Amino acid sequence: SLALGTSQLSRQASAQRRLEGELQTAREVQRILLPDDAPPLHGFVMAGRNRAARIVSGDYHDFIPLDNNHVGVAVADVSGKGLPASLMMAMGRSVLRANAQPWLSPSKALAAVNQILFPDIREDMFISMVYLILKEDFSEVTMSRAGHDPPLIYRAASREIEELAPPGLAVGVDEGPAFERVTGDLKVQMATGDTILLYTDGLNEALNAEGDEFGLERICETFSRYAHKGADAVLDRLFEAAEEFVGEFEQSDDMTIVVLEKTAGRDKSSI
Numbered sequence: 001s002l003a004l005g006t007s008q009l010s011r012q013a014s015a016q017r018r019l020e021g022e023l024q025t026a027r028e029v030q031r032i033l034l035p036d037d038a039p040p041l042h043g044f045v046m047a048g049r050n051r052a053a054r055i056v057s058g059d060y061h062d063f064i065p066l067d068n069n070h071v072g073v074a075v076a077d078v079s080g081k082g083l084p085a086s087l088m089m090a091m092g093r094s095v096l097r098a099n100a101q102p103w104l105s106p107s108k109a110l111a112a113v114n115q116i117l118f119p120d121i122r123e124d125m126f127i128s129m130v131y132l133i134l135k136e137d138f139s140e141v142t143m144s145r146a147g148h149d150p151p152l153i154y155r156a157a158s159r160e161i162e163e164l165a166p167p168g169l170a171v172g173v174d175e176g177p178a179f180e181r182v183t184g185d186l187k188v189q190m191a192t193g194d195t196i197l198l199y200t201d202g203l204n205e206a207l208n209a210e211g212d213e214f215g216l217e218r219i220c221e222t223f224s225r226y227a228h229k230g231a232d233a234v235l236d237r238l239f240e241a242a243e244e245f246v247g248e249f250e251q252s253d254d255m256t257i258v259v260l261e262k263t264a265g266r267d268k269s270s271i
Contacts, residue, residue, distance in 0.1 A: 038063040041071050043137040047231040048075075048258035049239065051202075051251070058085025059200050059254035060093055064100050069136045072100050072109070075258050076129040076171075077148065077200040084125075085254075092117065092127050092171070106131040106144035107168075107185045114146070114171045114179050121172035128170045130198055134260070141188045141196070141260070146171050146179075149201055152220065154227040156193030161220050164188060164196070190262040195227045195234065202255035206242045209249045214242050231259040 038046035048061045058078035066072055076092055078085040092113065099112040110131055117127070128148040134141055143151070147170030150163040168183035190196070199219070206214040218241065226237045238257055 034061065035063050039065050039071055041134060041136050043263055044071075044134055045231045045261040045263055046071075046073065046134075046258070047235045049235055049256070051239065051255045053081055053202065053251045053254050057254040057256075058082070058089050059202065059256040060089045061198075061256050061258050062093060062096070064097055066101050066104070066133070070104060071134050072096075072106070073132045073134060073198070073258060073260060074129060075148065075198040075200065075256055076127050077202075077254070077256070078127050079125050081254065088121070088125060088127065091120070092129075096131070104133055104142075105185055106133055106142055107180075107183050110144050110146050110168075110171065110183060111176070111180045114174070115176050118172055118175050126170040126172040132196070132198075132260070139190050139262070141190055143186050143188060144168060144183060145186075146183055147173070149199065149204065151199075152197040152223060153188065153190075154195045154197070154223060155191070156195075156228070157191060159224065161224055192262055192264050193228070194262045195223075195231065196260040197223050197234065197238075198258040198260070199238075200254060200256045202251075202253035203238065203242055203257060205253060206246050206251070206255065207249060208246055214245050218245065231261040234259045234261075 034050055035048065046063060050057055050059050050061060058081055060076040062074045064072035074096060078088045095113050095116050100109050103109040110129065129146040130143065130148045130151055132141055132143040143164060145166050145168040147168055150165035153162050153164055155162065164186060166184060166186035169179045204214055204216055204219055222238055222241045223234060226233045235257055
């Protein structure tokens with residue numbers, strides 16, 4: 001009986017090690033899918049980072065070169081966490097990259113993504129997403145929001161923060177007609193020094209030991225204080241501020257932040 005019990009424990013430990021090894025491999029594959037750096041685009045500085053709550057993440061961000069003058073910027077959050085969310089994230093990334101280049105309208109690109117993914121998304125899952133298109137040396141950014149937390153923009157001239165909240169349905173909620181009717185494009189004018197902040201709800205919903213959320217007010221306070229120092233400073237300080245707020249409490253959700261800073265450039269014709 002003792003020998004049998006020992007053998008069973010040994011097999012269980014071996015199976016657990018194989019599972020952990022497979023999860024670590026999945027984490028490495030996901031790390032490769034997420035961008036290390038943004039592509040150069042004169043007139044903008046872009047920075048982004050993901051921090052998973054578990055071994056793998058359901059969050060996603062990407063910088064997609066569309067042509068010599070345009071770059072698409074995406075931030076997305078799959079409902080749920082862990083391995084199922086990470087698999088859906090990988091699908092969403094591949095579908096957006098495969099369908100982004102023909103479109104200089106973010107809402108058209110998101111509509112194509114929704115049409116392809118809808119049949120394969122479980123009824124209890126969806127993907128919230130923000131997708132922007134930036135043009136080299138141009139002051140106007142075009143964005144579309146598919147059920148995601150509204151991006152924030154810091155206006156350098158007034159030192160004020162505004163929400164960018166065009167209407168839009170999350171990917172996977174509707175087969176197509178309602179999604180395409182509700183989800184449209186918003187054109188945002190940016191002056192030199194203006195900065196756009198994109199994030200997933202793992203940031204604003206980060207919890208401390210008392211059960212308090214980091215919240216939008218703290219995001220805006222940190223964003224406003226560091227926006228003049230540039231995109232990398234905003235990115236670093238927001239992660240640091242959230243970490244300080246959470247303290248020893250375990251991170252409850254995936255966290256992704258992308259910062260887009262407008263720098264001096266020669267203004268050109270619109271997209």
